[in-house]
Amino acid sequence: xxxxxxxxxxxxxxxxxxxxxxxxxxxxxxxxxxxxxxxxxxxxxxxxxxxxxxxxxxxxxxxxxxxxxxxxxxxxxxxxxxxxxxxxxxxxxxxxxxxxxxxxxxxxxxxxxxxxxxxxxxxxxxxxxxxxxxxxxxxxxxxxxxxxxxxxxxxxxxxxxxxxxxxxxxxxxxxxxxxxxxxxxxxxxxxxxxxxxxxxxxxxxxxxxxxxxxxxxxxxxxxxxxxxxxxxxxxxxxxxxxxxxxxxxxxxxxxxxxxxxxxxxxxxxxxxxxxxxxxxxxxxxxxxxxxxxxxxxxxxxxxxxxxxxxxxxxxxxxxxxxxxxxxxxxxxxxxxxxxxxxxxxxxx
Ligand SMILES: [Zn+2]
Ligand SMILES: [Zn+2]
Numbered sequence: 001x002x003x004x005x006x007x008x009x010x011x012x013x014x015x016x017x018x019x020x021x022x023x024x025x026x027x028x029x030x031x032x033x034x035x036x037x038x039x040x041x042x043x044x045x046x047x048x049x050x051x052x053x054x055x056x057x058x059x060x061x062x063x064x065x066x067x068x069x070x071x072x073x074x075x076x077x078x079x080x081x082x083x084x085x086x087x088x089x090x091x092x093x094x095x096x097x098x099x100x101x102x103x104x105x106x107x108x109x110x111x112x113x114x115x116x117x118x119x120x121x122x123x124x125x126x127x128x129x130x131x132x133x134x135x136x137x138x139x140x141x142x143x144x145x146x147x148x149x150x151x152x153x154x155x156x157x158x159x160x161x162x163x164x165x166x167x168x169x170x171x172x173x174x175x176x177x178x179x180x181x182x183x184x185x186x187x188x189x190x191x192x193x194x195x196x197x198x199x200x201x202x203x204x205x206x207x208x209x210x211x212x213x214x215x216x217x218x219x220x221x222x223x224x225x226x227x228x229x230x231x232x233x234x235x236x237x238x239x240x241x242x243x244x245x246x247x248x249x250x251x252x253x254x255x256x257x258x259x260x261x262x263x264x265x266x267x268x269x270x271x272x273x274x275x276x277x278x279x280x281x282x283x284x285x286x287x288x289x290x291x292x293x294x295x296x297x298x299x300x301x302x303x304x305x306x307x308x309x310x311x312x313x314x315x316x317x318x319x320x321x322x323x324x325x326x327x328x329x330x331x332x333x334x335x336x337x338x339x340x341x342x343x344x345x346x347x348x
Contacts, residue, residue, distance in 0.1 A: 003060045003129030004328045004346070009050050013061055013332055015325075021125070021133035023073035028134045030085065034153030035127035036064030036320070037335055037344040039186060040275050044122075045332075054116035055123030062346070063089045063119055065127030066143060066152040076137045084143040086152045086308060087127065088301050091119045091139055102301035111135060127153075128328060130348045141304050144312035152308060154186065154318045154343040157298065159307040161273060162191030162250070164299030166198065169246045169269040175200035178240040180263040182206045182227065183250035183274060184216035186343045189319055191248060194307075196220035197315040201246070204239050206232065206259065211341045215319060227255075233262035243288070244268060254278040261287045271296060320345045 005016045023029045041061060065087040069079045079085055091114065092099040092107030099107050110116045113135075117124035120132060134140060143152045166173070173179055173195060181191050184207040192203050196219070205216035208228040216224045223239045225232060236259070237243060243265025249256050252274030261280055264270055267290040280286075287293065299307075310316045319342030323331040331344040 001130035002325050002348070004062065004325070005058050006045060006061050007058045009048050009057055010046060013045065013329060015329055018060070018129070020131050023071050023076075023133065025074040026076060026136055027073040028069060028076055028079060028137050028140060029071040030065070030067040030087070030127070030132045030134060031070040032065060032067040032127050032130060032132055032348050033084070033149035034066050034151070034322075034345045034347055035062040035129075036154040036156070036158065037331055037346070038064060038157055039335065041332070042336055043275055053123070055118070059121070059123060060125040060127075060129050061121050062126035062128030063121035064153050064157040065089070065120060065132060066149045066156065067127070067132070068149070069140075070131060078137040079140050079142070084149045085140040086143050086149075086156050086304065087120065087132070087134055088139045088141055088304050089119045089122070089156055090298055091117065091135060094136065094138060104301065105298045128325070128346050130325065141301070141308060144308060146312040147308060150322065150345060150347055151311065151318055151320070153345050154320055155307050155311055156304060158186045158318060158343055159190050159194075159311065159316065160299040160304050161296070162187050162248070163194050163303055163307045165248050165271045165273055165296055166191060166194050167303065168294070168296070169271065170199060172245045172269055173199035173201035177201045177246070178204060178244040180204045180206065180236060180240065180244040180247040180260070181216070181221070181250065182248065182256045182260055184212040184219070184221070185250065186340075187273060188212070188250040189215045189219045189342060190316060191250060192216055192219040192221050193316040194310070197310055204236060204244065206236070209338070215341055227259065232259050236263045247271070248273060250274045252276040252278050254280065264288050264291045266290055268292070318343060322347045324348070
């Protein structure tokens with residue numbers, strides 16, 4: 001089968017030919033319907049030296065996956081052949097406290113036999129291929145009939161991660177409250193839709209790209225601002241009447257974090273999602289008193305069911321461009337060049 005491989009650290013992806021996987025006991029092979037590209041894949045390709053991550057190259061890329069059950073290993077009865085399923089991406093041990101909560105993102109131990117792997121496309125073979133091996137049927141979530149499996153693929157990360165961020169602060173998103181969303185790309189535009197679907201808060205969206213600002217409006221943002229404006233913090237203060245109850249930064253550069261801190265008021269929630277690696281000085285006066293700050297990573301298994309249910313009801317709709325597997329490297333080039341609006345999804 002064809003697959004998109006990370007051949008080595010600090011490398012461009014390769015389109016390769018590799019044997020189809022076969023399922024061992026408890027395992028499942030999917031026929032991939034959609035495999036999303038994530039901005040974090042660009043960091044994965046270019047930012048890490050050998051030894052910086054506890055993973056071995058090469059492996060097949062793609063950690064946002066959905067498809068149809070193709071083959072079952074011995075003892076699997078949770079899913080049936082032909083069933084449409086989404087893959088919960090972080091693969092924990094299933095035994096520790098975090099996995100017990102369905103929060104494999106914070107698993108204390110790697111999965112047996114998976115050599116510190118953290119999930120398909122993240123240290124072991126992922127879904128940018130015709131077929132994908134999933135090591136335990138527990139990582140499969142049924143896709144409701146009303147939802148296209150291709151659309152379900154980006155929801156497994158670009159939907160799940162903002163959903164987790166929103167849920168952590170949803171108690172503050174009361175009617176009339178203000179939520180600032182920084183970055184209206186693959187995750188941010190989903191975050192805006194999720195807030196509008198779940199709450200009656202006002203959303204102030206910020207992005208430096210005109211196409212992303214248009215997507216923010218289309219996604220339901222009440223106010224859309226140009227993040228490149230010199231007086232962006234003053235504009236946010238104006239739009240929020242002095243600051244927001246909740247600020248979510250989907251970018252994470254020094255500049256966006258400065259805007260995020262400037263957008264808070266007393267007792268705000270400030271959540272960092274973006275992987276750009278920026279930082280900001282923390283002191284007694286900034287962010288404002290009693291602001292609760294957190295970073296997050298992905299979401300829980302039960303939240304993935306909830307995200308798929310929201311999408312099946314038509315309350316959230318991911319924006320994406322599809323690429324055939326033969327054009328997968330073009331998708332990476334377009335993402336690297338900042339040409340995408342929303343997500344890129346490979347459809348083998
Ligand atoms: Zn991702
Ligand atoms: Zn675990």
